[in-house]
Amino acid sequence: MPIEHDVAAIDQMKIKVSGTEERPISTELWGAFFEDINYAADGGLASNLVQNGAFEYNYSDLPRWTNYTAWDKEVTEGAFGAFCISAKNPVTEENPHHAVIEVHKGSLALTNEGFDGMVFAAGQTYGFAIWARSESGAELPLTVELLDENDRSIGSAKVVVPAAEWTELSAEVTASADTTRGRLRLGFSQPGVYAIDFVSLEPRSTYNGLEHMRADLVEALAELHPRFLRFPGGCIVHGNGMDNMYDWKNSVGPVEHRRHNFNIWGYHQSFRIGFYEYLRLCEEIGAKPLPVLPGAVTCPGTDKGPVPIPQSEMGDYIQGVLDFIEFCNGGPDTTWGSLRAEMGHPASFGVEMLGLGNEDQIDAVFESRMQQILDAVRAAHPEITIVGTSGGWDYLLGRETGARMGVPIMDEHQYRAPAWWFRNSEVYADVRRGGPQIYLGEYGSNGNHMINALSEAVAMSYIELNGDVVTMASYAPLFAKCDRHRWTPNLMYFDNEHVYRTYNYWVQQMFLMTAADSVRPVELEGPKMYHRDISDRINLGFGPTYDFDKRSGTVVDFSDIEITLSDGSKVAVPQVRCAEDYVDAGLDLHGDAYTVTMCMTHVRGTQPVNLRLGDGRGSNHYYVSLSSWVRILSSDAQSGDYEIARLPFDSRRTPLRPGTVWDLTIKVADRGRRIQLFINGEEVLDGLDDRPEEPRRTATVARNADRRKLYVRLVNALPSAMDVDLTEVLGDATSLSTVTATVLAADGPFAGGIDEDAPTVAEVRTVNLASSPRYRAEPWSFTILTVPEARDA
Secondary structure: OOOOOOOEEEEEEEEEEOOOOOOEEOOOOEEEEHHHHHHHHHHEEEEOOOOOOOOOOOOOOOOOOOOOOOOOEEEOOEEEEEEEOOOOOOOOOOOOOOOEEEEEEEEEEEEEOOOOOEEEOOOOOEEEEEEEEEEOOOOOEEEEEEEOOOOOOOEEEEEEEEEOOOOEEEEEEEEOOOEEEEEEEEOOOOOOOEEEEEEEEOOOOOOOOOOOOOHHHHOOOOOOOEEEEOOOOOOOHHOOOHHHHOOOOOOOOHHOOOEEEEOOEEEEEEEOOOOOHHHHHHHHHHHHEEEEEEOOOOOOOOOOOOOOOOOHEEEEEEEHHHHHHHHHHHHHHHHHHHHHHHHHOOOOOOOOOOEEEEOOOOOOHHHHHHHHHHHHHHHHHHOEEEEEEOOOOOHHHHHHHHHHOOOOOEEEEEEEEEEHHHHEEEEOOOOOOOOOOOEEEEEOOOOOOHHHHHHHHHHHHHHHHHHOOEEEEEEEEEEEEEOOOOOOOOOOEOOOOOEEEEHHHHHHHHHHHHOHHHHHHHHEEEEEEEEEOOEEEHHHEEEEOOOOOOOOEEEEEEEEEEEEEOOOOOOEOOEEEEEEOOOOOOOEEEEEEEEEEEEEEEEEEOOEEEEEEEOOOOOOEEEEEEEOOOEEEEEEEOOOEEOOOOOOOOOEEEOOOOOOOEEEEEEHHHHHOOOEEOOOOOOEEEOOOOOOOOOOEEEEEEEEEEOEEEEEEEEEOOOEEEEEEEEHHHHHOHHHHEEEEEEEOOOOOOOOOOOOOOOOOOOEEOOOOOOEEEEEEEEOEEEEEEEOOOOHH
């Protein structure tokens, strides 16, 4: 990718103070959100290196998975035996499956591959644990070995499996060499019947003694300095169906008794990181806990929409919510506080907030369930601040509902392309003050390039500017394992050896390290617009179909395709079958206005299909997205997509089904800036893109009175430098010769990406503004100027 700088151009800019009044904002504004998505828990933050150590993997996790997934069965030459699975006489009833190894002759072994291998470091000690028993009436030897990438032993230990009763055995194993593709081998060398379960192997190295968590991931999170940490979700809270709803009681106590479940994101949950471990993590990194419990309904995005807990069971459910607060804060003499004490934490965790629900469908059933929970929590625990949900789509309705119910804070989510963030930087400026405050619980810009990070810097600047009504915000998702993610972007990626900090990460850290308590409205004067050109080319592109779960195999046929040009001439296009591959019609017609007609027949699946106009994918263009959620969007090759019209999402609307036939008419004007969509002769959308320019430079000013610091935040998402006159914002600030500039800059908008470190990092410099209050911001950069001893407003 060539460097996208205009080295000769320096644009002159000026910050103008647009108001004299500083307004206070939330001092708890910036936090983080940890959800078990993209192998963020098992195989990630959880330090256990063994995959499927409880032998509970099955087809509900993934269709091909079995109880022995991640285990290799080994039978030495001349040996005879069998590897079985049993659920009789288990260690625990919650997770009954265990391995039964019958050794009749010679030696057998089970070797665990871990999560894409195991990393062992020479001289490091690893704690091995297993539940085992001999079913042969006599003790049996069990050998534990650490293997390198060539299956050579680089550490070993032996334990003795007792007869009759299940017993937890442990051993310390020290690695004698380094390997990044290691494995764990369990050797069964004596004839007999071994029963084993709950196999684990954890490095003894920790972050400040925080057990059961991978030290480098905790360190990377701690270096963000989040004011709060949300957990566990997200979609994982309400899950996929009633039996998959997150049950907090299933996440505390001995890990053997935490019932495993499938993960809604397509793998397995062992709950080795549950609410107790989460609260300990918050305590260690100095973040306030924001635990989230289901709002008594299941996920609205699943087939046929949400399902509520029966009214007859609401009493038990509400008691469970109250029990959770007792677990967090109750004395050690209470029922659930005593469990917390037994786990090692007699003192209260001091939880002050409780989230209820996630992206739930706001309707009368949901409201009735939520009101019952609210009333009970308020009556028993008035000290707890409830964070409700505004739903997943209609936030205005969610806010109105929250106001009516008296919920103080409402959770909203915004996953948008950079183009949307640049164009909607003041999205929260018009929120009614005096109603529920807003928690932007999940947000991001659909990528990990520098252009994404800069758009998020704009978003965060204006969230901060409205920090009197947006009281908390957390980027999502937090962690993702390289090559194992189903959702991108993520703040950090990791493999078994490294943590990769993205440009998005550095923007977050820059804000978190310069947290403010007040803001001052300003305006940036000068050239700040990016103009997107739209070609006059007329072409059609189809698909690919969006298949999130890789199972639906959506197929759509388009026939009778005809384009009518402005002069009345017509061009026929051959029939197209749209599936997983993008289909380009290959037309090279030209004009500003035209009409497309076609017949769309849905053959298979339920996922959306896109009809792209103009130059199509990879260029500036417009497109129509067709499903039960019909939308017209603009797509910019650099800053992504933004919506210009849609039919609001409704999970109750019938999705496209096999056999559905739509006669489509698409009327295009001004090269796509206006698009009218007709389905079966009825106009369903009329989209007008009336903002062809995109503001790409911003300046905001914030202050921290306790630190006596003034923060000037400058975003330059254009290819030329900008010379910014700071005279009005600096005023009579002192120590202008020692202003600190924290600068994140890149060679171009597409620097950085997924599964890798950002090519550049935030750098701290000292700049002298005493002689001239001007600062030159680099192209493609985000800068925070920290000015000491700013005057009081």
